[in-house]
């Protein structure tokens with residue numbers, strides 16, 4: 077009945093939008109942050125990178141964003157390297173773990189920043205800022221300063237800033253990690269609605285198994301020391317997913333599976349370390 | 353809360369002045385050791401033509417020096433953040449400037465620079481310079497790494513990053529530097545005049561203090577001292593008001609109002 081919402085169910089019609097081809101990362105100080113990763117992401121997917129601290133989630137995300145060069149391997153977005161993303165007619169934006177707003181600028185000014193940097197003309201920018209703030213429900217706070225907002229509201233501003241350029245791809249690095257569970261659940265819900273409404277592709281980083289199951293069409297499970305991908309788990313449940321999904325047996329089943337996958341990886345690490 | 357910040361220091365001042373007056377009267381301390389507050393005020397009014405002119409001269413040196421320190425300090429800070437190489441090469445000399453007592457180099461500067469006003473301004477500038485350099489450099493470097501990445505992802509130019517990110521990020525540090533530096537400029541102006549002695553035509557407050565010392569005119573000495581202190585406090589208050597106005601968005605400024 078909800079099959080038409082399961083956009084991930086027909087990915088073969090679309091070319092893979094993100095191709096990560098044996099990309100690995102060693103930091104200049106010698107830290108092997110990431111063993112070669114192979115991952116393909118289709119347009120319209122909501123992929124979550126799940127794993128313990130230090131497994132290289134942020135590293136992978138920053139490599140996709142072009143903020144960090146891969147030591148080895150390649151990353152293609154719409155079949156082009158990230159520097160050439162403009163030539164594909166697509167846009168990407170990045171939402172950080174903290175709201176990272178400019179404290180000297182009002183809410184509207186913060187949301188407007190990407191447009192100004194890209195030289196969008198002023199009246200067009202005004203309209204888009206208003207639209208974007210309306211999407212996250214913060215129209216009333218147009219002229220507020222970031223410090224006058226709660227943590228959750230600041231995060232919404234950050235998301236509005238991510239949406240204002242009309243991106244097709246959004247990368248989010250633990251965007252709700254610093255928020256309380258109630259606010260986080262609410263923002264998860266809102267994010268899913270935006271994802272559906274704007275036909276976005278999202279790559280989302282989280283520590284939380286429950287957040288991963290709730291949001292994703294697919295969960296990429298990662299392990300630490302060395303950072304690597306250990307499993308890809310499709311979450312084969314229809315959208316829209318309401319709060320009742322969180323307490324369903326299917327939900328519990330996926331959570332159990334991910335939990336065990338993560339545990340197995342960390343136990344294997346302990347065994348390996350014990351053997352040394 | 354706000355009233356307390358004004359009322360409390362005023363109460364303390366009244367108590368201290370009262371105590372000063374009381375002690376001077378009670379122990380009959382002669383006026384050539386410690387004059388009473390009333391006597392100091394009386395001298396201040398009586399000698400105003402002399403002291404007012406000197407205050408003007410000292411303030412003139414102070415403002416010139418402060419202005420030079422700000423312009424130079426900001427320019428040097430910008431140079432420093434352009435390249436680690438330049439900073440590594442020259443920062444130790446900025447520190448050298450800071451740790452060398454001005455009294456020790458002032459005689460040299462006074463010999464080298466013929467114009468007495470200019471030599472005083474140079475001395476005071478040297479004293480006031482370092483906080484501006486170090487604070488502004490720190491500020492220009494203290495950019496939130498997330499915002500920096502955001503600018504990078506949106507293909508911001510170097511100029512955009514400078515004007516829209518680095519400079520606004522540096523402002524709170526810069527104003528912190530201003531507060532320290534304004535006081536130092538005054539100290540520098542006074543100390544340099546002590547060393548320069550009776551060189552110039554337009555004498556400042558330091559000269560008045562020296563002269564009053566020779567003539568044992570202690571009330572006038574106190575009056576001059578009072579003027580220096582008042583000038584310092586006023587300068588500081590001016591800087592606080594300025595940074596409050598400029599940084600109305602900044603939390604450390606705002607928290608004072610709550």
Ligand SMILES: Nc1ncnc2c1ncn2[C@@H]1O[C@H](COP(=O)(O)OP(=O)(O)OP(=O)(O)O)[C@@H](O)[C@H]1O
Pocket residue numbers: 103104105107108109127128129130131132133134135136283303
């Ligand atoms: N700039 C850097 N230089 C050197 N090593 C780094 C750097 N950034 C991260 N690392 C190392 O790379 C590894 C992976 O880091 P990364 O930040 O990608 O992990 P993460 O999965 O995002 O962790 P968390 O969940 O705590 O954010 C860690 O061991 C970390 O110490």
Ligand SMILES: [Mg+2]
Pocket residue numbers: 133134135249
């Ligand atoms: Mg991380």
